[in-house]
Amino acid sequence: MQARLTALVDSWDLSDEEREQLTELRESLYADMQELRGQSFDSREERREAWQALRDEHHEALSELLTDEQIAEMREVMQGNHPKGYGAPRGERRSN
Incomplete structure (x- = not known):
C-alpha cells in the first residue's frame, strides 16, 4: 500500500513543503489513532x-492541503487492500 500511496502522491506534483505537511498529517493521524486505541470508553457509541x-x-486538515479529488484518490488507494465489504456501512456490504 505504501508504494501505491507514494506513487499517487508523486503524480500530484506537490511542492516539498506540501509533501512535508502531508507526511506530518499522516504521522499525526497515526499517533492519534494509537492514542484512541489505548483509551477506554463508557460505551460503544x-x-x-x-x-x-x-x-x-x-x-478537514487534508482538505486544506489537497483537493477533494486528491482526497478521494487517496482514500481509494488506502482502502484498496481491504477485502470486499470491509469498512462499508451496514446494509451496503458487497456480496461475493
Whole structure:
C-alpha cells in the first residue's frame, strides 16, 4: 500500500513543503489513532463518536492541503487492500 500511496502522491506534483505537511498529517493521524486505541470508553457509541471526530478532523486538515479529488484518490488507494465489504456501512456490504 505504501508504494501505491507514494506513487499517487508523486503524480500530484506537490511542492516539498506540501509533501512535508502531508507526511506530518499522516504521522499525526497515526499517533492519534494509537492514542484512541489505548483509551477506554463508557460505551460503544462514545468510542464510535471519538473515531468519527478523529476522521472528521483529519479530513478537514487534508482538505486544506489537497483537493477533494486528491482526497478521494487517496482514500481509494488506502482502502484498496481491504477485502470486499470491509469498512462499508451496514446494509451496503458487497456480496461475493
